Amino acid sequence: MNRLTQLTGGIFAAILCVLFCTPIALAVSPQDFPPQPPDELVLDSAEVLSRSGRNEISSRLGELDRFHVDARLVTLRRLDYGLSLPAFGEELLGRWSSSTADSNKPLLLFLEESQSKQATVVASPALLEQLPESLLRSTGRTTMSQPLRDGDRFRQATLDGITRLEVVLDGGEDPGPPVQVERVALPTNVPTAEQTEESNAFTWVVVLLVVGTIVPMATWWIFSR
Template identity: 40%
Template structure:
């Protein structure tokens, strides 16, 4: 009898230890999966230095562009600088520092690279954060006669955003922006932003049987996953209540 009681107490201790360990692992997994981290955030002073006249036209820290795209854009912007003196630079980053905005980042980087009005005069800086797909443009006074603030904003928010909304097509977005900026700063007519097809599809407004089946299957899977999470936790707390 004593031996049986000892074994029973031993099993209860083992079950309690295993349950506690499983619950701890569950909480740890929840923490790592759902807690955001600032890893990889980019600050202005972590950016490389660039000076007026330096042939660095693309800094793709977020690795959004292919090598072919970077080379093509660098060639076009380098030719533009030689022919007109206007220097355009594209910068991509992956994640801003906490509390930073893309506009503030672009302004600070512009002032870091080109600290005086003379340095800033013929400069255009376009910065994209690929986590939020937000874009900001800074321009010097010397290019505003050709590239107004309104037009620069259109390049960022229209020319680039159309390809980005269509599946994050970064290569196309930067190629389109480069083409438009080169045309405008070369004194050519502004080609304008891309035309967006707003055609409304009137057919097929009702879900097909296959789509309904897929949705039902998805709902079942979600419910099963929730139950698989809730039931073990509820069992653990019930067990603790019984033991106390």
């Protein structure tokens, strides 16, 4: 009996752990990450990238080294309650910057959250003159977030963000956010509800006019004979 009670209690505890502990484990904060940047340039904790995608993004991030920039990508599943993605990025940036104080390379972090399909970009203060906060904010909210909302294209979102900032780092003008494609409805021969109602009303008017004309004439013709 005691063994059955222990087994039942163990199963009940496991169920509670699955129900309540798993969502907490999925939510992350900067303290859940290593105190210093890992060797990999892509930290795909949300597991939204394929191996080839990670390799391609890692290669593109590595190309920014020619500008003396330590660029990295971090993907997340879900943030801790009350923590925004920009706030998370700033905290992680401060955490990693303090551990690499002896390095002469400023950090440039691309961050993406899979649950809310949003992105943000943060940079060390040494980069803000060349990459102002308005540019970083626009890159995250428009250039990167649009592919995320349009089919969970995390690879494309990252590459688009890197490309935009790379142009500015290379001395070029900001290419700006992506062009918003306006969806135009194609013409159709199918009548709308309003058109149908108008058509039915016109038909009834014609029918009533015909009836109102023919019935009196037919009545007069019958009784006049």
